[in-house]
Amino acid sequence: MMQPSHTILIGSQTGRINLLLAKRTLKWCFILLLFTVGVAIFALATGQLKTTFSELSQVLFGEGERFLTTVVLEWRLPRLTSALVFGAALGVSGALFQSLIRNPLGSPDVIGFNTGAYTGALVVIILFGGGSLQIACGAIVGGIVCAGLVYGLAFKQGIQGFRLIIIGIGVSAMLSALNTWMMISSNLETAMAAALWGAGSLNGVSWHQVVPSLSFISAALLAAAMLARKLNxxxxxxxxxxxxxxxxxxxxxxxxxxxxxLTAAVTATAGPIAFIALVAPQLAKKLTREGGLALIPAAFMGAMLLTLADFIAANLFTPNQLPVGIVTVSIGGFYLIYLLIQQSGK
Structure with a gap:
């Protein structure tokens, strides 16, 4: 079967990976990529230790001064990589849920699945004192258990989007209360660390923390690409x-x-980062005017939004650094209000 001239096929028509993209979509993905690369370069060059672009290029090609190399490659680059990959993961996660629920409010942070992942991670941190891999596994188990609970309660001769959202909000509220109880019941040092992490932060992220989450995210992104045709x-x-x-x-x-x-793997390393999953797929669709499931534009938009938000969080109040979750909540909260007003009108 011939494909339209204004589209490009990624994969094959009969293969497991089958993504059909309009040329307009590819154009906007390229524009988003260029903007994200620009923000990424500024993110690597700025900070308390100022770096010229000449010095930055020397570091990236292995010719930089030793201390500057450590700052860029061991401190700033893991944070930048996290913002790019985590943003893409959240964008794809939001696109999946909004497609499944057929509702713009269908986002893992609105439904409460990231709260379940946060609960799982807190159990590992507070009760067992686990490391990065254990926290990642705990967050994923917590997210899956929460999703199973919400899905089971919402299932009634199939899944209705609005019913799933309402039940998800209720379960999220109960889990938030449980999370608060666990934090106030723990010792002060653990509670403060958990509270800071719960704001959603990429401050101080290292390669050691990032690698476990990247493994889960890579597998989930590949699986999502394989499901794209069926979801459409x-x-x-x-x-x-x-x-x-x-x-x-x-x-x-x-x-x-x-x-x-995808959501739980991000939460395991950075804490619950709100509203990227809600906003990214919808902004991507508005730009590309693409119907159906738009995983690739949502991934590019999510990566750009989180990279930009983290750049603002790191540099707006220097030398102090904000958790990136504060920036995403500040921006995404207004968008959520707009969506609620729009949905109530319908």
């Missing part, structure tokens, strides 16, 4: 998808699992 068919409705040989409920469960793992 699922957007036509369960009956149509079933007629085309798609097991709608199983596909929905696998996609939800991918979204939960």
């Amino acid at each position: 068919l699922l957007e036509m409705g369960d009956d149509s998808a079933n007629m085309l040989g798609i097991n709608s409920e199983r596909t929905r469960q696998l996609a939800m699992l991918c979204g939960v793992i």
Whole structure:
């Protein structure tokens, strides 16, 4: 079957990976990439130790002064890499949930799945004193358990988007109370560290902390790409998808699992970073005017938004650094209010 001339196929029509992108979408992805690269270069060059672009290029090519190399490659680069990868993961996670629920409010931070991941990570930190890998596993288990609970409570002859959102908000509120109780019941030092981490922060992120989350994110992104064709068919409705040989409920469960793992892996390292998953897919769709599931534009938009937000958090009040979650909440809160007003009008 011939594909339209204004589109480009990534993968193959009969393969496991099957992504059809409009040329307008690729243009905007390229623009987002250029802007993100520009922000990334400034992020590597700025900070308490100022770095010229000439010095930065020497460091990146292995010819820089030793202390400056340590600052750029061991301190700033892990943080930048985290912002790029975590932003892309949150963007894809939000796109998956909004496609499944068919509601712009369908985001893991609104539904509360990142709160469940936060609960799992807190259990490992406070009760077991686990390291980076244990915290990552705890966050993913917590996110999956929370998703299973919300899914089970919301299931009634299938899943209805608004019902899932309301139940998710209720479960999130109860888990938030549990998280607060765990923090005030722990010793002061652990509680302060958990509270700072709970604001969503990339401050001081190291390669040792990032690698476990990157492993989970890479696997979940690959799985999401393999599910993209089925999810696009699922957007036509369960009956149509079933007629085309798609097991709608199983596909929905696998996609939800991918979204939960993406959110939980980010939460494991950086804490719950709100609103990127909510905003990125919708802004990407507004720019590209692409219908259906838009994973790649959502990933580019999420990476750009989190990189920009972290750059603002790191440099707005120097020498003090804000948790990036404060910046995303400040921006995303206004967008959430706009969405709520728009949805109430409907």
